Amino acid sequence: MADRSGWMASSRARPGVMLGEGLRWRAIRPDKGAGFGGFTEHSARPAPVGRLQEARVKGRMERQAILTREKPPMTMFVLDESVLRRPIGGAKVMVEQVDHLIGLAWSPRVQVRIMLFERTTSVALGGGFILLSFEDDTDLIYIESGGVSQLLDDRDKVFKAGMDFNTLIGEALSQAESIELMKRTRKEYL
Structure with a gap:
């Protein structure tokens, strides 16, 4: 039997499992110091770093390892x-973040698709979500907005989110087009 475990995510922000090193630290402390997350234009990591922040980044890195383990889930973002x-x-x-996204997109079990600004389907304007599909367990939807998160196992909501995700995939750039856009965008930051 084929493994049907997987993630499908739609987001206006970078899901934690997709953050590069610099943004892993930034996302943990969005309310501290100069700039967003204690960062300034030239810093890669805010200081000082406390135990709680270290633990959160470590947890995020452990979750990211799921994408590169021996048998990773199929993922679509x-x-x-x-x-x-x-x-x-x-x-x-x-530049580091875009390189990280491009690297993920080259994995045979990861799809990264970009939804262009001009694509205005109502589904694309909604909030982000992650669908979690399991081979031997109930599928779930994870919703996060404004610092509040929910994990739901309601079959109707999970089904609706799956339908919304299919709409998003249809509106987003293809994998190859998305990688090309990421490469062009990377050059703009150099």
Whole structure:
């Protein structure tokens, strides 16, 4: 039997499992210091780093390892173009982040699709979500907005999110087009 475990995500922000090194640190402390997350235009990591922040980044890195383990789940991400265009952390961090996304996109079990700004389907304007599909367990939907998150196992909501995700995949750039856009965007940060 084929493994049907997988993730499908739609987001206007970068899902934690997709963050590069600089943004892993930034996302943990969005309310501290100069700039967003204690970062300035030229810093790659805010200081000082506390135990809680270290633990959160370690947890995020462990979750990211799921994508590169021996038998990773099939994953599909539809990311809003703003993920590439909003220069969080400055040019150096953004180059590293885009490189990280391109690296993920080259994995045979990961799809990264970009939803262009001009694609205005109502589904694309909604909030982000992650669908979690399991071979031997109930499928779930994870929703996060404004610092509040929910994990739901309601079959109707999971089904609706799956239908919405199919709409998003149809509207987003193809995998190859998305990689090309990421490469072009990367050059803009150099």
